[in-house]
Amino acid sequence: MKEKKAWAINGYLALILMLALLIGGIALVIQKHLVGIPMIFLAIILATGILVVQPNKSYALVFFGSYLGTIREPGLWLTVPLAIRKGVSLRVRNFNSKTLKVNIEGNPVEIAAVIVFRVIDTAKAIFDVEKYEEFVEIQSETALRHVATRYAYDNFEGQGFSLRGNPEEVSNELMNELQQRLGLAGVEVSEARLTHLAYATEIAGAMLQRQQASAILSARQIIVEGAVGMVQMAIERIENDGVVKLDEERKAAMINNLLVSIVSERATQPVINTGTMY
Structure with a gap:
């Protein structure tokens, strides 16, 4: 099925026509003219084709099992008489x-x-x-x-x-x-x-621990990478400026102390070496 536009004309003009047919038919019947009966019958048949379409509403017309089309435009319309109307909302x-x-x-x-x-x-x-x-x-x-x-x-x-x-x-x-x-x-x-x-609730606790562990691991990785870079920069700066000459043993000790200070979760307590008594 594919939507198509149904036949329809202005409903206000149709109302005027129906009133004219109805009034004329009644007048002819009163005057005992049989032609007035078909006019009244025609006005009644046309009245079944009057359709009021609200905004964001559409009506599909079905006439004896055949799809005739759809009316989307809001207003008063005259469409195929005796057709079945099936409305659908077009709102979001x-x-x-x-x-x-x-x-x-x-x-x-x-x-x-x-x-x-x-x-x-x-x-x-x-x-x-x-x-x-x-x-x-x-x-x-x-x-x-x-x-x-x-x-x-x-x-x-x-x-x-x-x-x-x-x-x-x-x-x-x-x-x-x-x-x-x-x-x-x-x-x-x-x-x-x-x-x-x-x-799900049955595994939420275990998966939360996994997420926390993954986050801690990622944070530790960043901290360690930053600490290694800082220690490397400090050693190079000391050697380039000639502040002190470090042998491999003292260099290893300094690297160990700096890494512990930077990576440790708690504040480290410094130990000051003031020399020996003898």
């Missing part, structure tokens, strides 16, 4: 998915998303699927599960994309897949965003 709507539990790399993860969508093809939304609202709900949850399994929850090694580290890429991937799935129902997806992402 939100769908908040349920919190789904997805198995990612053997770990259960809770995930949810919000989908912003609207109907752009009334014929597809009415005739190609049973109930497009339920279709959007089921396909959104299916697409969310499918996209979530493509990514790791968190990228501990710093390579590739992850659900936690690349929300924009994940949202774009989800929106593209949803558009492919929901195009069958004449629905356009405007936005898709993750609203909830967390480890």
